[in-house]
Amino acid sequence: MQTSNSSKIQLKEPITREPFLVIDRVSKVYPTPNGLYPVLEDVSFTVYEGEFVCVIGHSGCGKSTLLNMVSGFNQPSDGEVRLRGNVITKPGPDRMMVFQNYALLPWKTAYENVYLAVKTAFPNKSKAEKHAIVEEHLAMVGLSEAAHKRPHQLSGGMKQRVAIARALAIRPEILILDEPFGALDAITKEELQEELLAIWREHKITVLMITHDIDEALFLADRLVMMTNGPAANIGEVMNIPFSRPSVGEATPAEYRAQIMEDPQYYELRNHALDFLFRRFAHVE
Numbered sequence: 001m002q003t004s005n006s007s008k009i010q011l012k013e014p015i016t017r018e019p020f021l022v023i024d025r026v027s028k029v030y031p032t033p034n035g036l037y038p039v040l041e042d043v044s045f046t047v048y049e050g051e052f053v054c055v056i057g058h059s060g061c062g063k064s065t066l067l068n069m070v071s072g073f074n075q076p077s078d079g080e081v082r083l084r085g086n087v088i089t090k091p092g093p094d095r096m097m098v099f100q101n102y103a104l105l106p107w108k109t110a111y112e113n114v115y116l117a118v119k120t121a122f123p124n125k126s127k128a129e130k131h132a133i134v135e136e137h138l139a140m141v142g143l144s145e146a147a148h149k150r151p152h153q154l155s156g157g158m159k160q161r162v163a164i165a166r167a168l169a170i171r172p173e174i175l176i177l178d179e180p181f182g183a184l185d186a187i188t189k190e191e192l193q194e195e196l197l198a199i200w201r202e203h204k205i206t207v208l209m210i211t212h213d214i215d216e217a218l219f220l221a222d223r224l225v226m227m228t229n230g231p232a233a234n235i236g237e238v239m240n241i242p243f244s245r246p247s248v249g250e251a252t253p254a255e256y257r258a259q260i261m262e263d264p265q266y267y268e269l270r271n272h273a274l275d276f277l278f279r280r281f282a283h284v285e
């Protein structure tokens with residue numbers, strides 16, 4: 001376990017040591033009727049290519065603010081965020097975000113929702129190429145059969161699958177997930193976690209994901225970033241999650257979940273994160 005975000009972190013499967021996404025001394029201050037409100041202060045963190053990083057912290061500590069600065073929807077008051085060395089100043093197709101509330105166009109089918117994003121991102125591709133990309137990504141999330149349904153005809157889990165397919169179809173450099181499974185029932189949530197892990201291990205995408213669920217983070221992430229409470233929140237600790245994920249063909253994500261849940265270390269890590277959130281940085285209203 002890391003006790004400082006500045007110390008060297010031992011990755012279990014380093015894909016490259018080149019920094020990929022760098023959050024560099026970022027602070028954010030919001031103007032409010034009662035004066036300036038410092039949400040984040042001097043936050044630094046590096047994500048490596050192909051990593052799956054989860055961010056956890058109490059409500060209002062600034063997790064969405066931080067991810068919105070990575071997506072480019074929000075700007076730091078101080079410091080900068082860089083992707084492959086380029087400072088992020090606005091949203092771009094290299095960073096796709098998926099939200100808790102799906103954000104699908106209700107009058108368009110699942111297919112059309114994905115197609116529209118593909119058309120916007122790849123205007124020079126032929127119709128056949130765009131069609132192939134849409135089909136591939138709907139199949140990736142198991143939605144080929146439901147391609148022609150509109151959002152109101154889809155369950156919450158299916159809607160979130162469309163949102164994930166839409167984000168991945170753009171082939172982003174990094175997938176940014178803001179509590180994507182927070183609104184789903186427990187069984188659907190586990191199914192989607194397993195699908196996301198399968199997609200991650202097959203396609204080796206880089207993922208940055210907010211969650212409120214420690215078990216979700218232990219199942220999915222390489223590292224868990226634990227935020228302190230605001231105002232002026234920072235990274236309190238970065239937990240290295242040491243479980244080696246099985247390669248494709250070795251074990252399914254569901255079997256992997258069963259394996260780690262039999263490992264005593266799982267409960268040590270879980271208790272450590274719980275202690276961080278509910279004792280060391282307990283939320284005081």
Ligand SMILES: Nc1ncnc2c1ncn2[C@@H]1O[C@H](COP(=O)(O)OP(=O)(O)OP(=O)(O)O)[C@@H](O)[C@H]1O
Pocket residue numbers: 030031032037039057058059060061062063064065066230
């Ligand atoms: N545009 C804004 N103007 C003023 N204050 C804001 C603005 N956006 C967010 N805040 C405040 O900044 C703080 C952090 O908000 P943020 O949404 O980033 O937190 P969070 O950790 O993602 O919370 P949650 O887990 O509830 O989604 C909160 O106190 C929020 O009220």
